[in-house]
Amino acid sequence: MAKNREDEFIHAGGRNLLLLCLFSVIIATITTSVSVFIYYKSGNIYPDRSRPGYIAEGEKHDEADDNKENFSSDGEINAAALEEYKEQLKIVEERLNAAEDAFSSTPLSDETLGIGY
Amino acid sequence: MALSVPYTFAEGETESEQRMLESISQNCASIKLQLQRTQKEDSRMRVHLGAQYETLSTNLMQNLNIRLVRNNKSDPNLAEQQIAFASERDRFKDEFTSYSQELDKLIKIDCKTEPQKFRNKLMLVRSKRDGLYKTTQRLRTIVSTHHSTINTMIEGLNGKE
Numbered sequence: 001m002a003k004n005r006e007d008e009f010i011h012a013g014g015r016n017l018l019l020l021c022l023f024s025v026i027i028a029t030i031t032t033s034v035s036v037f038i039y040y041k042s043g044n045i046y047p048d049r050s051r052p053g054y055i056a057e058g059e060k061h062d063e064a065d066d067n068k069e070n071f072s073s074d075g076e077i078n079a080a081a082l083e084e085y086k087e088q089l090k091i092v093e094e095r096l097n098a099a100e101d102a103f104s105s106t107p108l109s110d111e112t113l114g115i116g117y
Numbered sequence: 118m119a120l121s122v123p124y125t126f127a128e129g130e131t132e133s134e135q136r137m138l139e140s141i142s143q144n145c146a147s148i149k150l151q152l153q154r155t156q157k158e159d160s161r162m163r164v165h166l167g168a169q170y171e172t173l174s175t176n177l178m179q180n181l182n183i184r185l186v187r188n189n190k191s192d193p194n195l196a197e198q199q200i201a202f203a204s205e206r207d208r209f210k211d212e213f214t215s216y217s218q219e220l221d222k223l224i225k226i227d228c229k230t231e232p233q234k235f236r237n238k239l240m241l242v243r244s245k246r247d248g249l250y251k252t253t254q255r256l257r258t259i260v261s262t263h264h265s266t267i268n269t270m271i272e273g274l275n276g277k278e
Contacts, residue, residue, distance in 0.1 A: 042214075043210075043213070043214025043215075043217065043218065046159075046160060046163065046213065046214060046217035046218075047160055047163040047164050047167060047213070069172050069176055069177060070172075070176040070177075070180070071176060071177050071180045071181055071184070072180065072184070073179075073180040073181075073183035073184050073187070074184065074187070075184060076188065077184060077185055077188040077190050078274060079271050079274040079275050081184075082267055082270055082271045082274065083271060085177065085181055085267065086264070086267050086268070086271065088177060089173075089177055089260075089263070089264060089267065090264075092169050092172055092173050092177070092260075093260050093261075093264060095165075095169050096166070096169055096256070096257055096260060097257070099162065099165065099166060099253075100257065102162045102166060102250070102253050103159070103162070103246055103249045103250040103253055104250055105243065105246065105247060105250070107151070107154075107155040107158070108152075108155065108239070108242065108243050108246060112151060113144075113148045113151055113152075114140070114144045114147055114148060114151070115137060115140050115141055115144065115148065116133075116136060116137045116140045
């Protein structure tokens, strides 16, 4: 009698453990799917360079050093302070001017794509 | 397994349209390769420009305006430029997302069998890219105007000192 009860208990425990695993997998699948959907829908996927294999290791460029410009919000306002500001502004402006053709029509032109040629 | 059936031309299409569609169908593989290259380059450029815009907006323009306010020397032109720049920067982000989504869809179209659909989508992607390009140009113009305003301020302060 006691042996039967013990067997039933073990059997129920095993079943519960199986259900727990099953539910965990279902919940994980749903939450992951929702996250990936939001990731795509928000558009964050497009500028995300951490996408596996998106940019080859050799092509990666650390831009951390390129963006050190920071003008303090404290201090006096005089010609010297504004000159300092202008110097920092110039650095960023030069980087923007270097990319003046960014998103130009050339890469999608018929000529570049080889359409009708 | 889905078979890739080459495009057959409909009656009524002009000769130049037919040539164009035929060309898309024939060069489909190389066109896609070029589009994928463009997609990668765009992504890199988005990150690069995004970082510069963020630096300009947050580390420079915003901090300068805060400093001017703290010194009771706020300048309405500089404040306007900061707002206009932030607004265009947000537009740039949205336009890039929209453009990238359409470019993604374009790459997924089988141009071998559906050159007309591909051509139509390509036109849409081009117009989105053009919008994005114009926004980057507007951002550059704001920076240039900002630079001139700073020069004028410096000249004014040098005159007083």
